[in-house]
Amino acid sequence: MSAEAKFARKLPQLTAENTPFWQGGRDGHLLIYKCRSCSDLFHPPQPVCPSCQGMDVSSEPVSGRGRVVSFTINHQAWAPGLVVPFVIAIVELVEQTGLRFLSNIVNCDPDDVLIGMEVVVVFEQIEDVWLPLFEAAQ
Amino acid sequence: MNFDRFYEKDVAITGIGQSEVGRPSQKTASQLTADACLEAIRDAGLNPTDIDGIACWPGDHNNAGDSFSPIGSHAAATMLGLKVNWYGGGYEGPGPLAGIINGAMAIATGLCRHVLVFRTITESSARLVSKSASALTNKTQGRDGSYMWRWYTPFNVYSAINLIAIFAQRHFHEYGTTSEQLAQIALTCRANAALNPKAVFRDPMTLGDYMSSRMISTPLRMFDCDVHCDASTAIVLSRSDIARDQPNPPIRIEAIGSALNVPYSWDQLPLTEMATRGVGEMMWARTDLTPEDVDTAQLYDGFSILTLIWLENLGFCERGEGGRFIEGGARISREGTLPINTNGGQLSGGRTHGLGYVHEACSQLWKRAGQRQLKKADIAVAAAGGGPLGGSLLLVRD
Numbered sequence A: 001m002s003a004e005a006k007f008a009r010k011l012p013q014l015t016a017e018n019t020p021f022w023q024g025g026r027d028g029h030l031l032i033y034k035c036r037s038c039s040d041l042f043h044p045p046q047p048v049c050p051s052c053q054g055m056d057v058s059s060e061p062v063s064g065r066g067r068v069v070s071f072t073i074n075h076q077a078w079a080p081g082l083v084v085p086f087v088i089a090i091v092e093l094v095e096q097t098g099l100r101f102l103s104n105i106v107n108c109d110p111d112d113v114l115i116g117m118e119v120v121v122v123f124e125q126i127e128d129v130w131l132p133l134f135e136a137a138q
Numbered sequence B: 001m002n003f004d005r006f007y008e009k010d011v012a013i014t015g016i017g018q019s020e021v022g023r024p025s026q027k028t029a030s031q032l033t034a035d036a037c038l039e040a041i042r043d044a045g046l047n048p049t050d051i052d053g054i055a056c057w058p059g060d061h062n063n064a065g066d067s068f069s070p071i072g073s074h075a076a077a078t079m080l081g082l083k084v085n086w087y088g089g090g091y092e093g094p095g096p097l098a099g100i101i102n103g104a105m106a107i108a109t110g111l112c113r114h115v116l117v118f119r120t121i122t123e124s125s126a127r128l129v130s131k132s133a134s135a136l137t138n139k140t141q142g143r144d145g146s147y148m149w150r151w152y153t154p155f156n157v158y159s160a161i162n163l164i165a166i167f168a169q170r171h172f173h174e175y176g177t178t179s180e181q182l183a184q185i186a187l188t189c190r191a192n193a194a195l196n197p198k199a200v201f202r203d204p205m206t207l208g209d210y211m212s213s214r215m216i217s218t219p220l221r222m223f224d225c226d227v228h229c230d231a232s233t234a235i236v237l238s239r240s241d242i243a244r245d246q247p248n249p250p251i252r253i254e255a256i257g258s259a260l261n262v263p264y265s266w267d268q269l270p271l272t273e274m275a276t277r278g279v280g281e282m283m284w285a286r287t288d289l290t291p292e293d294v295d296t297a298q299l300y301d302g303f304s305i306l307t308l309i310w311l312e313n314l315g316f317c318e319r320g321e322g323g324r325f326i327e328g329g330a331r332i333s334r335e336g337t338l339p340i341n342t343n344g345g346q347l348s349g350g351r352t353h354g355l356g357y358v359h360e361a362c363s364q365l366w367k368r369a370g371q372r373q374l375k376k377a378d379i380a381v382a383a384a385g386g387g388p389l390g391g392s393l394l395l396v397r398d
């Protein structure tokens, strides 16, 4: 067995609230929670809008397009089979200022990643999780 | 919000203690804890029977004795035979200084008179057994259901350095901060460590050494990371009116910063401020003193960029100017206008994780810092934490 074959990403525990985020990729959608009262999108998923405390919230598809707010190229092989270097980034979605989450930038040379770079979501399925990763927008 | 009374001023630090700082230590976590606590109690001129409160952060939060915090308040109080009116611990608080902040509040509200605060850590021993002992992915078994880490570990975030490197990269991008500037945090700590017999790394470090140290997670290198150790540090807090009769000149807690004005999260908070902005604003709102009055600052350096962010958000320089403030290292050296991390910090002194900063601030204020004693040291700041964790203390020797 190769070193690469032994490596497995840590997967998140699915809950009623976060399942849309982790499984939206099955249908090719990035699903983000939205508040019906104030129209704010927010992340991480929760049953209360953090802006107006409204409880009429549910997930809905967004475009999957965003920009790199900041990133790091990780060089340390923390676990057997973890292929380095790779990019960890915080991506802000185009739908709303401040709407962001941490992910990886994939399918490019890590040295080509820049702050402000336009990216688009791409899903990597592992078991019942569709990880929302990002690659450079065309 | 305006307050008309600041209860922390009724509380003073009256004693300090610290075990050996081993890498690793041959002593057990309990032995290290006993060494530190008994030394601090004696230093305060007290007996264990005088101690009626005990606090720590984060305590034995997993009830698992893990190396990040093997000893909690329950274990320490029992081991030392204490009889307390009040005790506390737990992770959820304003960072590594939470034990002091909580203990001070317990005294100020009249629950107790003398609180023993301690912090024990044995990460050096743990890493001899397993290199990945402290990996974020090992905080949970199987799938990650933790409140916060579950949003990062699926993206191969193994260490806090990955998250803090993202903050550093943003600071570099927004403000033009450079690696050569950031290096001054590590170089200053190393120069100070040379004068501290207990420091883990004391050999001289040059800018070249720093720049050629291994890149871990851009832009942070090996020498931007603190060094694991086995140690325990203890602080005794006393009610101010009683403290006047104890042997050491009381060190008044002039102001506390404990605010959390941002989401408790590593990716939703302001990347170049973290929680520190609210902490600093709160602390300075509770005193007539200003940053210009501070003789020395002992600022969290779990990773070097965190010290720079503390410098900015505690008002020692303008926000975004941290890189230029520390450039060349003169201002933050022992001879500078704001000497920092005079015991070598955690970067070279050892990751005592929080209370080490308070121990050093008190050592300086009591003129007990030996070779590294500053000429003028009457007012000090200690601050600790990174990301959403943060707390600060303004300390004044009466």
Ligand SMILES: [Zn+2]
Pocket (backbone or CB within 6 Å): A035, A036, A037, A038, A039, A040, A049, A050, A051, A052, A053, A054
């Ligand atoms: Zn809302």
